[in-house]
Amino acid sequence: MAKLPLDPHLMERTVVDLAAAAFKNARALHTSAQAVLDAHQWPASFSFAALALEEVGKAALCMMTLSMPPAVREEFRPDFEKAFTHHQTKAEFAHLVMAMAGDDVPASIEQLVDDVVAAARRTNAVKFRGLYVDYTDTGALLQPQDVGESDARWMVAAVTAALAEACPAEDAVAEPDVFLDFMRQWQDSVDLDALGAYVEAAPEQFLTQVRAMVRDDVSPPDLFLGPVLAEQVAAADTRAALSAGTDRLPGNS
Numbered sequence: 001m002a003k004l005p006l007d008p009h010l011m012e013r014t015v016v017d018l019a020a021a022a023f024k025n026a027r028a029l030h031t032s033a034q035a036v037l038d039a040h041q042w043p044a045s046f047s048f049a050a051l052a053l054e055e056v057g058k059a060a061l062c063m064m065t066l067s068m069p070p071a072v073r074e075e076f077r078p079d080f081e082k083a084f085t086h087h088q089t090k091a092e093f094a095h096l097v098m099a100m101a102g103d104d105v106p107a108s109i110e111q112l113v114d115d116v117v118a119a120a121r122r123t124n125a126v127k128f129r130g131l132y133v134d135y136t137d138t139g140a141l142l143q144p145q146d147v148g149e150s151d152a153r154w155m156v157a158a159v160t161a162a163l164a165e166a167c168p169a170e171d172a173v174a175e176p177d178v179f180l181d182f183m184r185q186w187q188d189s190v191d192l193d194a195l196g197a198y199v200e201a202a203p204e205q206f207l208t209q210v211r212a213m214v215r216d217d218v219s220p221p222d223l224f225l226g227p228v229l230a231e232q233v234a235a236a237d238t239r240a241a242l243s244a245g246t247d248r249l250p251g252n253s
Contacts, residue, residue, distance in 0.1 A: 057094030190226030
């Protein structure tokens with residue numbers, strides 16, 4: 001298993017570059033999945049799409065790691081290295097991205113986690129079914145042809161949705177120096193202890209707020225942003241409102 005660089009700055013640059021590369025490869029695999037789907041090659045289409053989804057999950061793992069305070073990130077290093085090469089775990093991160101943006105509201109964090117793990121387990125199992133011939137304990141044959149059209153179309157659609165939700169993160173890591181500078185400013189300005197206490201005290205409310213932010217239903221609260229970023233967001237909202245008002249003036253149709 002590959003190890004991350006020991007130098008903290010080199011480590012974070014490696015992780016942001018990994019995220020960017022994973023997004024790029026996810027799109028290439030998605031293109032391949034769509035091509036063989038159009039050719040009615042259902043098993044291969046599912047498997048290509050499932051691999052693309054894992055790459056989205058890999059990028060999500062990277063983004064989560066980069067959001068951690070440096071000390072926490074260092075403690076998380078062994079878990080990152082293990083998760084980065086574990087098929088189901090990468091699929092879990094991708095299914096979590098989709099669940100946070102989906103229409104169905106989970107009853108609890110526990111239910112969200114259970115649903116994500118179950119979906120990732122199925123994705124991983126069917127992915128291998130689409131690639132290999134296998135057999136059961138009773139001697140029954142398991143063949144790629146067991147993966148049908150509905151499975152393939154569902155998996156390709158899932159990757160399409162996951163990539164759409166990940167666009168802001170993909171755009172951010174395309175400029176690694178700017179992104180890392182932004183993350184450092186955020187970590188320096190936000191009260192991470194207060195944010196952690198809030199999450200611990202009201203996990204369901206935190207989940208609801210994060211889902212709303214992911215879906216662009218609401219702006220992030222100041223507690224999530226810190227004073228520096230909150231000021232920047234407020235200024236951006238003001239500029240957008242002024243621009244919208246100008247567009248509605250007579251003669252600007």
